[in-house]
Amino acid sequence: MVFEKIDRILEEHEYKHSAVISIMQDVQGIENYLPEDTLRYISEKLELNLTRIFDIATFYKTFSLTPRGRHTIRVCSGTACHLGGAVKNLEQIQRTINIQEGETTDDRMFSLETVNCLGACALAPVMVIDEDYYDAVNPGKIEKILSPYRLEPEV
Template sequence: MKIEKIDSILKKHEYRHSEIIGIMQDVQGIENYLPEGTLRYISEKLELSLTRIFDIVTFYKAFSLVPRGRHMIKVCCGTACHLGGAMQNLDRIKRTLHVREGETTEDRMFSLETVNCLGTCALAPVIQIGEDYHDAVIPGKIDNILAAYSAGHERQEVATD
């Protein structure tokens, strides 16, 4: 990440220790993950120990130290989705993309994650890709859904509950 860019983020947050989470969110918003070099630079500039930063980064699930794909796939494994067959969907995604949970595909297109509830149980089993929700997913539909994203046609479908 470019040093000028980090500096502008730090300036926006007025070099405050208390805004470390906001700073890292901004970095992650640009890079999709937190590069080690950037964190070392932030630690030096803020005069905040690297152990403290590492503690925060590893504490919050929203932060990632490894590069993530352009599209985040969140497979809901909550009660309703689990009963609706979320595990079969998950298996199918794993096989199609050749990744496990928490991993990113080689072309940096998708990252796979499981979540415990997306709060839209009426749409079960639900999968969130980026900002879009896909409801009543069955393993047979998955290839089509993923193909749309790989081809660059992002479907705009937001849950209406």
């Protein structure tokens, strides 16, 4: 099932070696991470060294080799956000969902990441969940921001 989808993605990119990053991004879209078998399959189909693919997968922060939650929380810790209290927000999130940075909750609902700048310094401190931006976050708002995502029905 998954491999069929990968085949389709590979065909879309015409098995080009130059498109390997786009291919991996699209493939990651299926399961939200890159399992070992998937990378081995891509390597075999593209006839590209597994070492090269593993290099790319570990080089870029976008790619994850461990399972990620359905929603990714990105907390900006750039200069403006840091001064605005990003650390306190991060600590509050860690307390609320009981995970550390770079981890995923046991129910695979949330993953927590920090990023260095989101380019929205005027809105500091910023956090992003999936594609939604939240500005001027403070520890008191965290629960209110997170709760709608918890209630979302399974897709």
